[in-house]
Amino acid sequence: MKRSISAVVLALIMVLVPAMSASGAVKAGAPCTKLNAATTVSGIKYKCIKSGKKLIWNKGVKLSTPMPVVTPTPTPTPTPKIEIVPAMPTSFEDLEANYKGIPNSVWVDAERLFAQPLSTPIKVDVEKGESTKILYSYSEIEYGISRAQQLGGNFPKQSKFLVVAFNFTDRDWAKTRLSTIASPFTLNDTFSDQVGVACSSQAECDNAFGNISLDSGLIIQGVSGLPNSSNTNTAIIRSHYAHETTHTIQKSIYKKYGLKRFSIPCWFSEGQPQVVGQTSSSASLSEYVKNRRSWLRPPLRGLPDFSEASINKFFDLQHQQPCDSATRKHIYDIGFIAVEALTSIGGISFTFDVLDKYASGMTFDQAFEKVYGISWANAKPILARTVSKQFLEAR
Structure with a gap:
């Protein structure tokens, strides 16, 4: 009995070892046991195929290396800037x-x-000398005047404005034109006198005076015609006309009380x-x-x-x-x-x-x-x- 069992075990070992050798080494051309079976070794996927009467592993297909999964770093939420209002x-x-x-x-x-909104719309007329060139839009004049009128609130002000503009060459025209306009005040410097101050030379000719006549606001405006910040910068132009319009509000308040001197x-x-x-x-x-x-x-x-x-x-x-x-x-x-x-x-x-x-x-x-x-x-x-x-x- 003992000899018989040993003989059987030995026989099985002799049968199985070659089979395991034949089917255990997976590589191209090596024998396999089950048609269409697949396995992956060292990143290569092999498939069991029939070659003639044998089953063997094919050449295999190299698998692409999967990209590593990168977890994005969350963007930190910015700390809101706290503005300290004085x-x-x-x-x-x-x-x-x-x-x-x-x-x-x-x-x-x-x-x-x-x-x-303004309770009364304003009307702005611009008169300029024959050779005078204004380098900015009339809408900028109206903008500056309107904003100043809004800040003037319910205090007396004018609804009509006349802007008399002139360059150095047109000063005589301006003096003649302004001599026809009457003031409600007794002036130390007449409107005509103000022309020489507003435009003292060819280059120094961008100054102005804010006045009122008997029935409107009056802005006497020197215009050099030479490009500079006074006549090309929108903010300065608007500020300039708002400034002069404020003088017309000041004088309108004085006119309300019938004063003849503005001081x-x-x-x-x-x-x-x-x-x-x-x-x-x-x-x-x-x-x-x-x-x-x-x-x-x-x-x-x-x-x-x-x-x-x-x-x-x-x-x-x-x-x-x-x-x-x-x-x-x-x-x-x-x-x-x-x-x-x-x-x-x-x-x-x-x-x-x-x-x-x-x-x-x-x-x-x-x-x-x-x-x-x-x-x-x-x-x-x-x-x-x-x-x-x-x-x-x-x-």
Whole structure:
């Protein structure tokens, strides 16, 4: 029995080992046992095929290496930028502390007024000398005038405007034309006299005067015809006409009270049109901030510096007419920033209200205190410090 079992085992081993050898090594041409069977070895897929009477593995097909699966790195969600809006002034008590919020306050007030349509449409006529060439569209003139009218709110203003434009060659024509237009005021410089100031030479001929006649607004406009920022930059053109239109509102307020003389502190007289002009030419707060920035870096004219003491001195020199000629140029920059600060308290209407009360018969100091609730004597040092800080920071 024992011999018999050993013999059987030996026989099976002899049969199976060759079969395993024959079918175990998978490579091209090696025998296989089941037709169409498939297997993959070392990246090659083999298939069992019939070759004659034998079954063998075919040449195989190399499989492409699968691309590794890359999990994309998630894009981090940006942290939202938190814009810190500076506190806006509400009175002279917090004006100096909140001076960084002055432009924001002025712009909020301007946007509110720009959103209100004009109650009376304006009509603008332009007359120019025979050889005078205006390099900008008349629509820019109308834009500047309309924006200033909106900021003028319910205060007296003109619904018709005449723009008399002339170059150096056409000055005599302009003088003759303007001599036919009457003013409601007793003027130190007649409309004809203003021609020589607006256009003093061929190159210096882009200045203007904002007036009123008996029945309309009147803008006397020098035009050099030489391309420069004054007549090619849209923002400057719009600001320019808004500025001159503000003078027509100032004078319309005086005309309401039947006054024959037009007299305002010089820093206020030009500072107020500057505020109106710069806001009128801006489309956004950021643009307004950009436009006003250049006015904070003027050259010094008649002042030693932009300290509080110098700004106080400037207010004194430019408060009573005739105003000081040495520091007069600063009525357009220091005057601007000063009236801008006033505008941040109560809006642009407060500044027109001061003018209205002044024209009604009050002194400037009385009118100022009536509107702002503080005397000019007490307000002036606060305003001087506020203005000084902004000029010194800009420099």
